[in-house]
Amino acid sequence: MQTSGIYTIASKDIVFESFDGEAVVLDLTSGKYFGFSDSGSRLWDALSSGVPAAELAGVVTGAGPLSATDIDGFVSQLLEFGLLAPVSDAPAQPLSGTLLAQLADTTEPLKVDIHDDLADLIVVDPIHEVEEPLGWPAVKQAT
């Protein structure tokens, strides 16, 4: 069960920016990008700042209240992607009224998309031409 936990950003190589309330996260080590839906962005804000996952169950979003299963699935994804890591000794942070209101204003379901077509394992050049199934560093042959 993930929802009892407190999490933090997995490493200093995970960096993020927010655009009109939608987060884009970059893993500097792998070169993978992650784009969050509006509700996913708010949950990312909450979880990465130390709000316990358990506190988010039942919170109302534009798409309805979040269930423990929703939260669990989302947290599992973020752990799998290496964006969050559990912490055992950090103080729990409260969910702010501002964030609650922002969650209520969201319109999209919880979602995080991975953009890894240019991540390091398959990028050899520079100029976006690789044989993806072969992996790095197989250069795409001209056709």
Place this chain on the structure above:
Amino acid sequence: MPKVNLDNLADYARYVLAQAERCSANFPLTRAVRLPALTLTTRLGPGGLADAVVDGFIAARDDDAPADACRIFVAHPGINGIAAPESWGNALFTQHGFATRLAEAGLRGNHYHDLDFWQFYDPERRVGVQLMTAQDSFPPWEPGAPLRPFLHWEYAARGMRLAHAGSLGIGGKGVLLAGSGGAGKSGTVVAGLLNGLDSVGDDYVLIDLSGGVTAHPLFSTLKQDPEGFRRLGLKERLGSHGPLNWQGKYQFRVDDIATRPTPSRLDMIALMVPQISGGEASSIMPVSRKDAMIALAPSGIAQMPGERESGFRFFSDLTRRLPCYRLSLGTRPDEIAGTIADFITRGGP
């Protein structure tokens, strides 16, 4: 010297830089070109890059700004005093780890394993070396955008950035076209150039955020795959053309098709994400900044070695400064160009 690994990487970089400077007089050719706020002097031998390091650039005209001097040595063992490049050892290689280790030593670098091809740069002294096994032993993309990593490192050090983006403009104002390969950037740029618009690049432009968002030209090369070449009427327009390049594309120069000299800058008013729609007419609709950022930043950062976090912050800043749109491309080049020209002239959709 043992094979290169993360522990001796900075030492190897310093050795390669010192070796080239020590042998400076042995490089047969010197090529210099004036770029935005930079005089780039390349010392090299004859061969495939000798022309590219001049012809591959758009020289900065009317640039009265003080220019810093940047020296790049294109070195190989055929030049007296230059030792053969070392190979990377068995240690795990990651782009980020490689760049981070060099950055800790105040250096920048890039390595292409297949050719034992190294690029090292000292941004403080503005000296760089491209070390190859032989004079033409460089990756096939190198002549199309010569010395690109060095320019990336040099301009990044002064807060500017090479963006993987196309550009079109009119009357000194323009739009940036963002998207990975195949998104339609190059075809859109050529369509615009053939129909009276300006461009400062179809694949890479130099971005300065110090006074609004301005884009400057660096590279003179344009590319089109055979289908685009035919669709845009380039075969008739160019008369003759060279063979397909390593990507299976025709390569030509911006001044082969532009109706005016390339402007020294365009003041950007929007960030556009082109999309091949299949529809008859082009249209321009708002797109979220998040989607525009994901269209702009990943390829720009992946294609430029090192400086990842600063690049992420830079492109985030750029994306916030401009309104963002999706450009659905119609089928006729003149109609696409007209749609963009109308947008720029009106200052919006």
